[in-house]
Amino acid sequence: MLQEALSNILTFHDYLKSRTDVRVKDYPLMGSPALMTSILLAYVLFAVSVGPRLMANRKPLRLNTAMIVYNFCMVLLNAFIVYEFMMSGWATTFSWRCDLIDYSNSPEALRMIRTGWLFYFSKYIELLDTVFFVLRKKQSQITFLHVFHHSFMPWTWWWGITLTPAGGMGSFHAMVNAAVHVIMYFYYGLSAAGPRFQKYLWWKKYMTAIQLTQFVLVSIHISQYYFMKDCNYQLPLWIHLIWIYGVFFFLLFSNFWVQAYIKGKRLPSTDDRPKQNGSTSEPISATANGKHLENGSAHHHANGKILFGKVKEI
Template sequence: MLSEALSHVLKMHSYLQSRTDVRIRDYPLMRGPEEMTTILLAYVFFSVYVGPRFMVNRKPYSLKKAMVVYNLSMVLLNAYIVYEFLAAGWATTYTWRCDLADTASSPMTFRMIRASWLFYISKFIELLDTVFFVLRKKQSQITFLHVFHHSVMPWSWWWGITLTPAAGMGCFHAMVNSGVHVIMYFYYGLSAAGPRFQKYLWWKKYMTAIQLTQFIMISVHISQYYFMEKCDYQVPMWIHLILMYGVFFFLLFSHFWVQAYIKGNRLPVPKSTPKLNGSAGEPMTAVANGKHLENGNASHHSNGKILMGKVKEV
């Protein structure tokens, strides 16, 4: 039985090797699913087991400077990714309608492949969001949804760019998501920089609207596929998954919008909060996907409950 199972694994590995697009096969973390899967499993293990036990008898780290550098670095990285997506097709040759996955070997095609790979790699860098939570003893913010999102996103993108590295209409959501990350991480960078920057964060209340706009754009763009007379996109499954993703998160964020801004079911933020495990309470916003504004700053009651607030990006 063991030999038979091993045989199936080897056959699957050979199949994946044969299906991997040769134009991206030599990029880091693209030779096969083993490396990236190992990293993501280690991330989950660290997030829910190793990290909390490592910090249990330690005081939380401040990491203020590291968080400022990290957030602003993410602004620059995501801005560059957006620029590359635009320059490689979306602002030059793409129609914004039935753009097929590019199978050519032109310089512009390879530029699009690099942009898609950078977006994929950026999802691994974002795992540091959780590392900051752990080292600052904000374990209550590391929800199932948070870990699920951070681990499944890069895992699913490996499969996407393995088959279609220059994905045409299938990579529009990546460009939009990177654009939203520019705004979000800029906000987090200013917030982490200290109280003197609070006066520049007046636009915090528009964060959820930015999220909703993102999912509307993604859903409207990808849904064109179902109304076109003919669009022979090579991997229709990507179209279906992207539409499901956009609609699901639009509904999720819309529910939050109704609860927070129409029904007013937001708990008030107290003027002062007790210290917990040696760290002072900080302003927090909880999120639908498990992330939190301020990259993990949160106010806790002594009973361990978290104050609910705004939503972060997906």
Template sequence: MLRQLQEMGSHALDIYDYLVAQVDPRIKEYPLMQSPVPMTAILSVYLFFILYLGPRFMANRKPFQLKEPMIVYNFLLVALSIYIVYEFMMSGWATTYTWRCDAIDTSDSPQALRMVRVAWLFWFSKIIELMDTIFFVLRKKHSQISFLHIFHHSFMPWTWWWGVGYAPGGMGSFHAMVNSSVHIIMYFYYGLAAAGPRFQKFLWWKKYMTAIQLTQFVLVSLHATQYYFMESCDYQFPTIIHLIWMYGTFFFVLFSNFWVQAYVKGKRLPKQEVKQQKNGAVAYTNGKHQENGKVHENGKMYENGSSNGIHHHPTINGTSNGSTPYENGRSQNGKMKKA
């Protein structure tokens, strides 16, 4: 039994060595690309923090106020995503690519090396985006940490490492360019949302963010589907196309379900803690209501709040005659009547 386990382990190591050896030598020069181990370690620490350590650390703490860091973070990602899209376009998609069957340029030409560089930068941006969930944990926004969110931020960067390592360019890079385009809009929205209530009026298009993401998956799947109808295509890694098609379809289903739950069934619509009735000029908050400058709570009425620590005790009818002031819990007359 032990010998069989050793043989299986040795066989697994041989497969691992073979897979790592197939990584494009041009991209091995970039950080974290020599082996999948560092990337796997980063994602493991990420999952440990968001699922166990982070919630325990924040259990008895108030949410951190991270307004300024979040604004800077989101708008930096907007700038990075714009740069990535531009580089993808200049590396082939706006110059030499046909948008159909485009093979990977394996040469050391300036344009080919430019595509390798932006492919790595796209993958590395996914490591940076792990901060999305870290912010949720530190701000105790637990409702935002869904299965879809965790899966997208952990499993996808892991698979993208292999995709970028084997196929930095060609028709398989279309989904990366489209994804970065969507992230320009997405992180711009997050940046405005983090800036505060004064920008809320500019965020009326929140629900359309999911529609934009759904459109992304449709475009990616349609582009990959072309491969199955071509008589011949010299793209070097067909497995990448199969995975892209599967991911596009899978995420379309997941995000469609999110759309239904969030905006059709209304489970993600914001709850109104304060309801205002303009006609009656009555505002209800936490079981209290205020009317005509008076606050009623649990059968008591305080007129104009309190003044210098003096409150007026109401009569049975709930009106105050102002003749029985109390200060510091004592009656000036030395007597207190119960209603």
């Protein structure tokens, strides 16, 4: 039985190698799914077990300077990714409707491939969001969905870059996501800079709206496929997965919006200090019923925090 299972794994591995787009096979982290899966598994173990244990008997680290540098570097990186996506098709030759996968070696296709890989690689850099939480002993911020989002995104993008690196209409959500990250990391950078910059963060209440707009745009754009009779997109599975992704996260953030802004049921964190670095998948703080709502995880429920399947009552 074990021998048969190993044989099937090797067969699947050989199949992947044969299907890997030759234009990306020499890029870092693209040779095999084993390496990137190992990295992401190590990340999950660090986030939920190893990291908290290492910090259990240690004082939380003050990482303000590191977080300021990190956040503003992420602003520049994501701005560059948006620009490259635009120049490799979205602002030049794409129709914004049925844009097919480009399998050629044209300069534009190769530029799109480089940009797609850079977006994929940036997801590994974003794992530092969680590292900062662990080192600052903000374990309540590391929810199940926080870790799921940060590990699932790079894992799924490996498949996209491997099979369809110049993904046509399938790359739209990456460009929009990078644009939103420019805004969010800029917010986090100012927040990490200290209380003297709080007066410049009056727009934080609009961040959840920006996030919701992102998922609406992605869902609407990708939904065009279902109404275009003559769109022969080469890998429809990607279309379905992107649509599911957009709808799922729209519902998630909508629930946060209702709980925080309409019902006002979000309870303040036990730590009254402003959060100085958050995940890019988290809504920003607000004020409801006279209570300050911190920059917590998007995945906290109204009356508790979901922490790896368990509800921690506040």
